[in-house]
Amino acid sequence: MGKPIDITVYGADQICASCVNLPSSKDTYEWLQAAITRKYGQDHINYVYVDIFSPPEKEKHQQFAQRVVDEEFFYPVVLVDNEVAGEGNPKLKTIYRMLEARGLNTLE
Known part of the structure; x- marks a missing residue:
């Protein structure tokens, strides 16, 4: 890898507003991390959560x-x-x- x-x-x-009855963004972030770690492990993946109303200084995050x-x-x-990958x-x-x-390969 x-x-x-x-x-x-x-x-x-x-x-x-269009996502009523769905999990919050933070809940989705944590759920994805847990699901992906269970299937693929923790190596080789970096996770970042960006709040759209206060993005970090990185220009790419601010623009997106x-x-x-x-x-x-x-x-x-x-x-x-x-x-x-999804929205x-x-x-x-x-x-x-x-x-x-x-x-990326699944865990055995």
């Missing part, structure tokens, strides 16, 4: 957060190596496929 895979979740404390605030995406938005209610199967396409 080469360089680590980056999983970034963009979200906010408040649930988006602004796109979410501008309603280009429903949050939470999940990126795998800067590629959108609003992300699907694990889609994220798993993207991880495996990057060379």
Whole structure:
């Protein structure tokens, strides 16, 4: 396995208006981390949570957060190596496929 895979979740404390009855962005972030770790382990994956209303200083996070605030995406938005893997209610199967396409193998 080469360089680590980056999983970034963009979200906010408040649930988006279109996402009523879905988990919060932070809950989705924690759920994804647990599910992915169970299937693939902890090695080779970096997780980042970005609050869209107070993104960190990194320009790429600020720019993408602004796109979410501008309603280009429903949050939470999940990126795998800067590629959108899901939004609003992300699907694990889609994220798993993207991880495996990057060379990640399931635990035995």
